[in-house]
Amino acid sequence: MSKLLIVGTVAFDEIETPFGKTDKILGGAGTFIGLSASQFEVSSAIVSVVGEDLPQEYLDLLKSKNIDISGIEIVKGGKTFYWKGKYHNDLNSRDTLVTELNTLADFNPIVPENFKNAEVVMLGNLHPSIQMDVINQMTERPKLIILDTMNFWMDNALDELLAVIKKVDVITINDEEARQLTNEYSLIKAAKAIHKMGPKYVVIKKGEHGALLFNNGNIFFAPALPLEEVFDPTGAGDTFAGGFSGYLAATEDTSFENLKKAVIHGSNLASFCVERFGTERMENLKRDEVSKRLHQFKALTQFDIEIE
């Protein structure tokens, strides 16, 4: 079985949406990526750091999904990264109410020995120097390194971010961040500029408006599945990244045609994530639910036009 190495936060989230609010619940990029990737036949591990306050049941949940958690450091007496946020009525924007880095502030990632030769590395949104540290610990050049990032690092660690972008095969980034990174409004121009920074593949995420995959002049688009209700968008981007990287690790095929499929799988899984608070929907997601929704994706997008 191929190995997928995931780096990302395992954290407490506290969320308020127009539909309700939670207490502190399980969250974090590493968590969502791992749960989503577990839908595929891969051997995955999460590298992260938490405090002793993280309930054992959260770690047990990850283990129950066949995720190797030996790379999740538990800092004695430490507290787990905590984020609290409130979504606006349209769910497209949110206010961060609390961010406590806690143990994340001094995070030194340690890649488990048996994952230093992982075929695929998924670098979740974290300080770019942590992402670089992980790349440097790999004993073999992975078949595919995928990077997720956000505007915070463009504002606060641009040089480190550009250094890690240079090293990766795929970047996933949202539309506004692609524009900020490149100073180009047109997403086609932005993708071209990002290609020049290093990544062969550029995935631009547009939230409810879908995702674009760019590869040297080729473009593919996957919509987000239209949903009656979006309940809580938290983790949707990470769930996309988990489905995307999990599928690519399971197939070990880095062609454009296969990355198109990875984008569809990522979008498909993200459509479940937003149906409940936090990780709730992803924890119990069944294979046949996933298959059924893939059929909906096909029906949504496929057409048959004869062209002269």
Next chain:
Amino acid sequence: MSKLLIVGTVAFDEIETPFGKTDKILGGAGTFIGLSASQFEVSSAIVSVVGEDLPQEYLDLLKSKNIDISGIEIVKGGKTFYWKGKYHNDLNSRDTLVTELNTLADFNPIVPENFKNAEVVMLGNLHPSIQMDVINQMTERPKLIILDTMNFWMDNALDELLAVIKKVDVITINDEEARQLTNEYSLIKAAKAIHKMGPKYVVIKKGEHGALLFNNGNIFFAPALPLEEVFDPTGAGDTFAGGFSGYLAATEDTSFENLKKAVIHGSNLASFCVERFGTERMENLKRDEVSKRLHQFKALTQFDIEIE
């Protein structure tokens, strides 16, 4: 050849975008719909009203595209509808600087005798009572009546608008307008609510984010083709409607499968419209350019996933 009856403005537009500005040029919903529909094998006619100030060359242009202009009334001494607008930097929003209704204020549409049995009627954005007047002049119930409208009529003539919506088979409307009309934020719920108002088919246009087609639980999505530069969005929605209605008139097939293709054709043609000011790009658009871009649409959206 099937007949397509178009009702819509033939007008003067004066446009400013971040890329430049125009003098008074040819515009109007009827114009864009007609030019776009002329890409298909249909016999089309425009019902509209203009003043004597409209240059004969504009009418000659429409005639040269095999559009019957006998239903375009030229009011002696009258002035043509005139709109002046300025787009913001992102081209997603604009300010209307001038609107002069002129001859449009007293428009009494007269459907040419030989189009009173048209198979398809495309009601461009106009006062709903004018749209209703056209429907009432048809001697045979058309196979398909398509309605385009906008928020202005929801604010100012809601009862008349609801009466005409009740009479049509297809409505095309943008996302914000669908929300306003139904008080539903979710577009799926909005489409359901609009189905209940009458139309069997609901097309929700999302501008650069594509278009959704709804039909009693079935959903189809067509993206907008990503473009390096959008030069001038004026007329894109009408060009979509022209391609959509022109294709449906040419094929006379009102199945969901065929409406999917119509959405693709409409989106494809709209992608050309925005490449130049006003009607410039559509005036000289060649069949092989259209075919080539349809292939791009296929490449952009088609994938091949085997689902368990």
